Amino acid sequence: MGMRIKHSLILLVVLGLLSLNTFGQKKKKDKLGKESLVLIQTDFGDIKIKLYNQTPIHRDNFLKLVEEGLYDSTLFHRVIPQFMIQGGDPDSKGAKEGTKLGDGGMGYTLEAEFVDSLIHKRGALAAARMPDNVNPEKRSSSSQFYIVQGRKFSEANLSGMAQKQNYNMKGQLMNEFFNRPENKAYLSRLQTCQKEKDDSAMQLLMQEIEPLVDREFELKQIKFHPRAIEAYTTVGGAPHLDGGYTVFGEVVEGMDVVDAISAQSCDRNNRPLKDVSMKVKAVKR
Numbered sequence: 575m576g577m578r579i580k581h582s583l584i585l586l587v588v589l590g591l592l593s594l595n596t597f598g599q600k601k602k603k604d605k606l607g608k609e610s611l612v613l614i615q616t617d618f619g620d621i622k623i624k625l626y627n628q629t630p631i632h633r634d635n636f637l638k639l640v641e642e643g644l645y646d647s648t649l650f651h652r653v654i655p656q657f658m659i660q661g662g663d664p665d666s667k668g669a670k671e672g673t674k675l676g677d678g679g680m681g682y683t684l685e686a687e688f689v690d691s692l693i694h695k696r697g698a699l700a701a702a703r704m705p706d707n708v709n710p711e712k713r714s715s716s717s718q719f720y721i722v723q724g725r726k727f728s729e730a731n732l733s734g735m736a737q738k739q740n741y742n743m744k745g746q747l748m749n750e751f752f753n754r755p756e757n758k759a760y761l762s763r764l765q766t767c768q769k770e771k772d773d774s775a776m777q778l779l780m781q782e783i784e785p786l787v788d789r790e791f792e793l794k795q796i797k798f799h800p801r802a803i804e805a806y807t808t809v810g811g812a813p814h815l816d817g818g819y820t821v822f823g824e825v826v827e828g829m830d831v832v833d834a835i836s837a838q839s840c841d842r843n844n845r846p847l848k849d850v851s852m853k854v855k856a857v858k859r
Contacts, residue, residue, distance in 0.1 A: 611826070611857035612640055616650075616850060618835055621721070621828035622857065623699050629687040632701055632714065632822035637856060639680070639717055645854040651675035652720075652844045655836045657812060660702060660720040661852060674843045676702075680716035683709075684820075692821040693802050695811040697832070698722040699823035714820050721825060723836045724811035732806060735814055736796045743794060747787050 610633060614621040625633040639645060647667045652660035652675070665678030684701065694700060699721055701714035727735075752761045760783060767776040796817060798806070806813050825832065838846040 608859065610637060611859065612636070612823075613855055613857050614645075614828075615853045615855070616831060616835065618850070619828060619831040621831050622826050623721075623823050624826050625699075625823040626689075626692060626821075628689045628692060629820060629822035631684055631687055632820055635684055635716065636719070636822070640854050640856055644680075644717060645852060647851055647853070649675070650835055650846065650850040650852065653836055653838055653840055653846055653850075654844055656723060656725040658720040658722050658724070659832060659835050660718065662702070662715070662718040664717060672841060672845075675845060676718070679718065682716050683713035684716060686712045686714060687820045687822065688712075688817060689821070690799065691801070693805060693811065694722050694724070694813060694815045694819070694821060695802075695805040695824075696722055696724045696809045697825035697829055698811065698821050699825070700815070700819045700821045703819060712818060712820075721832050722812050722815075723832055726808070726810040727806045727813060729803060729807060732798050732803060732813060736798060739814065740791075740795045743796070744787070744791050747790055747794070748783070751783065751787050 609624045609627055612623050612625065614623065625636060627633065644664065645662060648661055648663060649666040649669065650659045650661040651663055651666045651669075660676070663675050663678040664680070666675045669675055683703070692698075699719060702718035702720055703709055703712060703714045706712070751757055752764060760779070763775075763779055766772075767779060798813065798816075802813070802816070805811060835846070835850050838848065838850065840846050
C-alpha cells in the first residue's frame with residue numbers, strides 16, 4: 575500500500591512538471607507569435623503594418639524610433655509607381671520644395687537580417703540602404719524604409735530574372751576570388767594569360783578555379799521557392815530585391831493608401847510634387 579502511494583505521488587509530480595513545462599512552452603510560443611503593429615497615418619488614409627519577429631533588430635529599432643516620434647512629420651520622399659514608396663528620412667521634415675532627399679539617417683546602420691521566407695511581395699515593408707559598392711555587407715539604413723507596391727510577374731519573367739542575377743553574382747564572386755590575398759598565384763596566372771592572349775591556358779585556369787567558386791555560388795545563388803513564385807505571379811511585388819534588402823514587416827490594412835500615394839505626380843527625383851507627410855504610432859493589442 576505504501577509503495578503504491580509513493581508511486582502515485584511520483585506520477586503526480588511528474589505529470590505536474592510536464593504540465594508546467596507545456597504551459598511554459600505554450601506561453602513562450604504565444605509571446606513569440608505575437609507580432610507588433612504600427613499605424614502610418616497620412617492625408618490619404620492609414621496604413622497598418624505588422625513587424626516580423628524573425629527580424630528582431632529591425633523590429634526593435636523601428637519601434638524605438640516610432641516611440642521617439644522620429645517619423646512624425648517626415649515625408650514619403652521617393653515614390654515610383656509599380657515599385658515602392660519610400661520614407662523615413664529625418665532630413666525631410668520641413669524640407670523645401672524641390673530639395674533632393676534620401677541621404678538622412680540616425681548616424682548608424684543595422685546588420686542585415688535576410689530570411690528566405692520574407693520576400694518583397696506586394697505590401698512588404700523593407701529597409702533602405704546604401705549601394706553595394708560602399709556597403710558590401712548590405713547593412714540597412716537606421717531609419718529609412720519602403721513599402722512595396724510592385725507588379726505581377728510571369729514564371730518566365732522570374733526564371734529569366736534569376737538567371738541574370740545569378741550570372742552577375744557569379745562574375746562578382748569570381749572577381750572576389752582573384753582579389754583575395756591567398757589567391758595571388760591565381761591572379762598572377764590570370765594576368766599572364768591576358769597579357770600573352772593565351773586562350774588555352776586561360777581555359778585551363780578557369781576549369782581549375784570554377785569548382786572553387788561554385789562552392790560559394792551554390793550557397794548564394796538566387797532561387798525562387800514555390801511560395802515566392804505564387805506570390806509574385808498572383809499579388810505581385812519586387813522580386814529583384816530579394817536577398818539584397820531586409821524585409822521586416824508587411825501591410826495588413828491600407829494597400830489602397832499605398833496605391834494612392836504611388837499615383838502622385840513627382841519631380842525628377844521621384845519626390846511627390848505635393849508633400850505626403852506621415853505620423854507613425856504603435857498599435858496596442
